[in-house]
Amino acid sequence: xxxxxxIIILFSMIMGMLISCxxxxxxxxxxxxxxxxxxxxxxxxxxxxxxxxxxxTSSTTTDKGEExxxxxxxxxxxxxxxxxxxxxxxxxxxxxxxxxxxCDGKRVDSELIRNYGSYYRCDVLGITAGEHEIELVPVRxxxxxxxxxxxxxxxxxxxxxxxxxxxxxxxxxxxxxxxTLKTGAQVIYVTADNAKTVTATVNGATQxxxxxxxxxxxxxxxxxxxxxxxxxxxxxxxxxxxxSSSAQGIQIKGRSAYTDMNITIEGVGNxxxxxxxxxxIRNCKNVEIxxxxxxxxxxxxxxxxxxxxxxWLHNIDFFYGKPGSDSDQNxxxxxxxxxxxxxxxVSFNHFFxxxxxxxxxxxxxxxxxxxxxxxxxxxHSDSRHPRVRNANVHVYNNFYDGVAKYGIGAAGGGSxxxxxANYFMNTKYPMLTSMxxxxxxxxxxxxxxxxxxxxxxxxxxxxVGGTFVPYSASNKVEYDAYVASSRDEVLSAAITxxxxxxxYSNFDTSDKMYDYNAQSAEDAMNTVKAYAGRxxxxxxxxxxxxxxxxxxxxxxxxxxxxxxxxxxxxxTNVGNNSSSGGNVDEGGGEVTPTPTPTPTPxxxxxxxxxxSGKNSDFFKINGNLSSGKGTITYDGMSLxxxxxxxxxTSITFTLTEKRTLTLVFKEVGKNIKINGEKxxxxxxxxxxxxxxxxxxxxxxxxxxxxxxxxxx
Numbered sequence: 243x244x245x246x247x248x249i250i251i252l253f254s255m256i257m258g259m260l261i262s263c264x265x266x267x268x269x270x271x272x273x274x275x276x277x278x279x280x281x282x283x284x285x286x287x288x289x290x291x292x293x294x295x296x297x298x299t300s301s302t303t304t305d306k307g308e309e310x311x312x313x314x315x316x317x318x319x320x321x322x323x324x325x326x327x328x329x330x331x332x333x334x335x336x337x338x339x340x341x342x343x344x345c346d347g348k349r350v351d352s353e354l355i356r357n358y359g360s361y362y363r364c365d366v367l368g369i370t371a372g373e374h375e376i377e378l379v380p381v382r383x384x385x386x387x388x389x390x391x392x393x394x395x396x397x398x399x400x401x402x403x404x405x406x407x408x409x410x411x412x413x414x415x416x417x418x419x420x421x422t423l424k425t426g427a428q429v430i431y432v433t434a435d436n437a438k439t440v441t442a443t444v445n446g447a448t449q450x451x452x453x454x455x456x457x458x459x460x461x462x463x464x465x466x467x468x469x470x471x472x473x474x475x476x477x478x479x480x481x482x483x484x485x486s487s488s489a490q491g492i493q494i495k496g497r498s499a500y501t502d503m504n505i506t507i508e509g510v511g512n513x514x515x516x517x518x519x520x521x522x523i524r525n526c527k528n529v530e531i532x533x534x535x536x537x538x539x540x541x542x543x544x545x546x547x548x549x550x551x552x553x554w555l556h557n558i559d560f561f562y563g564k565p566g567s568d569s570d571q572n573x574x575x576x577x578x579x580x581x582x583x584x585x586x587x588v589s590f591n592h593f594f595x596x597x598x599x600x601x602x603x604x605x606x607x608x609x610x611x612x613x614x615x616x617x618x619x620x621x622h623s624d625s626r627h628p629r630v631r632n633a634n635v636h637v638y639n640n641f642y643d644g645v646a647k648y649g650i651g652a653a654g655g656g657s658x659x660x661x662x663a664n665y666f667m668n669t670k671y672p673m674l675t676s677m678x679x680x681x682x683x684x685x686x687x688x689x690x691x692x693x694x695x696x697x698x699x700x701x702x703x704x705x706v707g708g709t710f711v712p713y714s715a716s717n718k719v720e721y722d723a724y725v726a727s728s729r730d731e732v733l734s735a736a737i738t739x740x741x742x743x744x745x746y747s748n749f750d751t752s753d754k755m756y757d758y759n760a761q762s763a764e765d766a767m768n769t770v771k772a773y774a775g776r777x778x779x780x781x782x783x784x785x786x787x788x789x790x791x792x793x794x795x796x797x798x799x800x801x802x803x804x805x806x807x808x809x810x811x812x813x814t815n816v817g818n819n820s821s822s823g824g825n826v827d828e829g830g831g832e833v834t835p836t837p838t839p840t841p842t843p844x845x846x847x848x849x850x851x852x853x854s855g856k857n858s859d860f861f862k863i864n865g866n867l868s869s870g871k872g873t874i875t876y877d878g879m880s881l882x883x884x885x886x887x888x889x890x891t892s893i894t895f896t897l898t899e900k901r902t903l904t905l906v907f908k909e910v911g912k913n914i915k916i917n918g919e920k921x922x923x924x925x926x927x928x929x930x931x932x933x934x935x936x937x938x939x940x941x942x943x944x945x946x947x948x949x950x951x952x953x954x
Contacts, residue, residue: 288703288712288725289763315390316341316378317918319361319941320889324777325401325557326421328374329365329511331358331892333918333939335390338380345374353431353474354510357812359862360894360917360939365511365777367472368423371400401556404758405614405636407587413554415506415530416470424504427468430455431510433475433814438483442469451483453492459503460495460525468504473534474511475811479518489541491519499549500527509533513781513809520563523550530554533776537561537804542576550583558591559775560599561782561804562796572796573597576626580613587614592775593623594784595797600628602635603654612754614638617766619774620645622786624794630696632656634749638663638758639766641774644791645669648690650698652676657696658747661703661723663760665767668707668791671722673698678740679711679722694742698723699733699750704763707791713737782807783866803855810862810894842898847953852881861951865891871947874927876906884947887914893940893951897933905929905940906950913943 316338320331328345335341343350345366355364366376377393379386401421407413416427423429430442432452441448442455445462449455452471459467479491486493496503503526509515510533520539523529523546536543536558543560546553555578563574577596580586581603593599599620602613613628614636620627625647628635631654642649642664649669652659653676666672674681675698676691700712700723713721719740724733733746749755761769784800849858856863866886873882885891905914907927913920914929920943921929933953 288700288723289705315387316380316392318378318392318394319915319918319939320892321394321396322778322889323396323398324773326369326371326398327365327367327777328369328376328396328398329363329777330376330378330394330396331361331363332378332392333361334937335380335387337382338387338390339383340381342379342381342386344377344379345369347375351429351431353472353814356474356511356814358810358894359812359896360937361892363511367508367510368417368421368470369398370421371398373397402589402617403554404756405587405589405616406585406612406756407552407554407614409585409612409754409756411552411585412528413530413552413587415528415554416468416504417506417530423470424468427470427504429470429472431472431474431814432477434477434481434809437477437481443467444469453482453484453486456492456494456505457486459505460497460501462497469506471505471507473507473509473514473516474814475513476515476517476807476809478516482519485519487522490522490545491516491540493522493524494526494529495522496525496527496549499525500551501525502527503529506530506532507534509535509776512776512778513811514776515782515807515809517807520544522547523553524548526550527552530556532557535559535561535776535780535782536577537563537807539563539574541566541574542579543574544578545576546578546580546583546586548582551585553583553586554589556587556589556591557774557776559780559782560591560593560596562595562801571597573624576601577623580628584611584613586612587616588618589615590617590770590774592619592621592779594621595786595790595800596620596623597794598626598629599623600626602628602633603631612749615640616758617641617770617774619643619770620649622646622790622797625690626651629653629690630657630659631693633658634747634754635659636750637661638760639763639770640664641767641770642666642669642672644786644788646792646794647671648674650674651690652696652698653691653693654696655694655742655744656747657744658749659696659698660750661698661700662729663702663763663766664704665763665770666703666705666708666710667767668788669705670708670792672703672705672708672710673700673723675722675739676741679720680709681722683709683720694744695739696744697733697737697739697746699726699731699746700724701726701729701731702760702763779866781810781864785867785869787869799855803857806857810864842896842901842953845954847901849951850879850881851885851949852879852883855883856885860895860953862892862894864893868947872908874906874908874949876950879950881906881949884908884949887942887944887946887948889942891942894938895953896937897935897953899935901933901953903929903931903933903938904950904952904954905931905948907946907948909944909946912946914946914948915941915943 316332316335318332343364379391437452441450444458444467449458485491515535518538520543560577565572566575577599579601611633616639618640620642622644627649629651648671650673671680676693676695681689711722713724735745868886869883907923913922
C-alpha cells in the first residue's frame with residue numbers, strides 16, 4: 243500500500259550497513275568452521291592470563307551504539323533490532339486513537355502494538371534478516387492520518403541456527419529457518435486477561451485456554467496444526483486455565499515419543515514473562531521456546547524430560563525459582579534440565595544467579611545425548627553449566643561470569659564434553675571431571691559427584707581467575723580437562739578418566755558433528771553480553787558486584803526485585819485472539835483506552851536509585867542500573883547507584899495535579915528529554931522543571947547517569 247506521505251524520513255542505521263557488508267555477524271569472526279571430518283583454522287589453545295600461549299582476538303563489533311531518535315510527525319524515541327525482529331517506541335500523537343504499523347508494505351498484527359501509558363511500542367516479529375522499511379501511521383476514529391506518517395528503515399539480524407538441535411530436522415517450531423512463519427501457522431496472542439479464554443483450532447475443533455490448546459495437540463497426535471504462541475506482558479499461575487504438569491506448570495506433550503509438534507512459544511518485546519510456573523516438554527520434536535523471562539518457577543524453569551529431540555531453547559531470562567525442600571534448592575531447583583532426550587540446542591540464555599543451571603541427564607545409562615550449549619550467559623550462577631552424565635556435549639562460546647562453584651562438570655561413564663572458546667571469568671573451577679584433579683583436591687571426596695569421570699576436551703577457552711589443572715605429560719591422572727592443540731585433534735584412547743577408565747568418544751571429529759562458526763572466547767563474551775536473554779536484555783536487569791563472584795547465597799537485592807516485579811504494560815490493540823498468516827493483520831482493532839490515572843499521591847514523592855533501584859509504586863522505570871559511575875553528594879546524602887540514561891531508558895508517570903520535578907545527575911551541562919523537549923543540567927548536575935497535569939516520559943538526549951528524583 244502506497245500512500246502520499248507529508249513527511250518521509252529515510253533512516254538507515256550504521257550497523258545495518260555494516261551487517262550488509264558482512265562486517266558484523268552475531269556469530270562473529272570464526273575460530274572454527276567445522277564440517278565433519280574436515281580440517282579448519284583455529285584461534286589457539288585454552289589460555290589463562292600470564293601463560294605463554296595466547297589466543298587471537300578479533301575486532302568484531304557487537305554494539306550498535308547509541309542512535310538518535312527518528313524525527314517525524316509521530317516522534318519515535320527508541321529504535322532497535324534483534325534476531326529477526328525490529329522494535330521501536332514512540333510518544334502519543336495528538337488526537338490519535340490508535341496506530342497502524344506496516345513492514346515492507348504489509349500491516350503487522352495489531353496485538354504487536356502495545357500501550358505503556360506515556361509511550362507506545364511495536365515489535366515486528368517473523369521477518370528475515372536484512373533491511374526492512376517501517377511505516378508508523380496514527381489513526382483517528384478509524385481513519386489513517388496520512389499526513390502524519392513517520393517512516394524509517396532498520397536492519398534485522400539472523401538467529402544463529404546451529405547446534406545439535408538442527409541435526410536430523412529443524413528446531414524452529416512454527417517458523418521456517420529463514421525466520422518467517424510457516425504457511426498456515428496460527429498465531430495466538432496470550433495475555434494475562436485472555437489466557438483462560440484464548441482460542442485456536444486444533445484437529446478441526448476450537449480449543450479454549452492456553453493449556454487446553456496445548457493438550458489438544460497431544461490428543462490429536464498430528465503435526466498439521468502449526469502453533470505460534472506469543473506471550474504479551476506478564477502471565478501468572480492464577481491467569482492460566484489450568485496446568486497439565488503439577489510439578490512444572492505448562493506441559494507440552496506429544497502423544498508418543500518424538501511427535502512432530504511444530505510449536506513455538508515466544509515472548510513479544512522485552513517484558514514477556516511467566517511468573518510462578520515453568521514448562522515441561524515430553525515426547526516432542528520440533529519445539530522452540532524463546533524470548534521469555536521465567537521467574538518463581540515451581541520445580542524447574544524448563545524441564546525437558548523423556549523422548550524429545552530437535553528442540554531449541556534460546557533467548558530466555560532465568561530468574562530464581564521457588565525454594566525447594568533441600569538446602570541446595572533455595573534458588574529453586576534446575577533452571578533448564580534435560581533428561582532422556584537428544585539433539586537439542588540451548589543458546590543465548592541469561593541465567594541470573596541460578597543455583598543449579600543445567601543438569602543434563604539424571605541417571606546412569608540414560609539416553610540424553612548430542613546437546614549443544616552456546617552463547618549462554620551464566621551470570622553469577624553457581625553450578626551445572628552443564629553437569630553432564632552419559633552424553634556427547636558441545637559447549638562453546640559461553641560466558642561464565644563470577645561462578646561460585648564450578649562451570650562444566652563431567653560425570654558418568656559416557657560423558658564426552660568438547661569445551662570450545664568459552665570465556666571463564668572468576669569461575670572457581672572452570673571445568674571438573676568427577677573424582678579427579680580439582681574435584682578431589684583437598685578432601686579427596688569430590689566437589690560435585692562420586693560417580694565415574696568422563697573426559698573433557700578443551701580448545702580455545704579463556705580463563706581469568708579460578709583453578710584449572712590441564713592434562714600434561716607429567717600429569718596424566720589428576721587433571722580437569724585435556725587441552726587440545728587444535729580444534730580437530732583426535733584424543734588418544736590412552737587418555738582416560740581416573741575413576742572408571744573411560745575415554746573420549748571423539749564425537750566432535752566424527753560424522754555426527756554439524757557445521758558451525760565459533761567466535762574467539764573474547765568476541766563471544768561481547769556477543770553474549772549484547773544478545774543473551776530477552777530483547778534488549780529484558781526489562782528486569784541486575785548488575786552484580788565483585789563480592790557476588792564467590793557467593794552462592796541468595797542475592798537479597800535480586801530476590802526483592804523479582805518479588806516486586808510487575809508488568810508496566812497498559813494495553814494492546816485488542817483484535818482477534820488468533821490469526822493466521824503471521825504478521826499481516828486483516829482486521830482493524832482499536833487501542834484499549836488508557837485507564838483513568840490514579841490520583842497523584844499527596845506530599846513529596848522521592849525516588850533514590852541508590853536505595854530503591856528501579857522499584858517504585860509511582861514511576862515506571864525501564865533501563866540499566868550501575869554502581870560503577872562514581873559517587874555524588876546531594877542534600878547530605880552519598881549516592882553511588884544510578885540509572886544509566888541510554889536509548890532504551892525511560893521513566894514514565896502521570897500527574898493529576900501540578901508538581902515541580904527535580905532530577906539529580908552526575909553530569910553538568912548535558913541534556914535530558916521530558917516529553918521530547920530538552921532540558922540541561924545546571925552547574926550542580928540538577929534539572930528543575932515545573933510540570934502541569936498530564937502524562938510524562940523522561941528519555942535520553944545525552945548519555946548521563948541519574949541518581950535521584952523528586953516531585954514536590
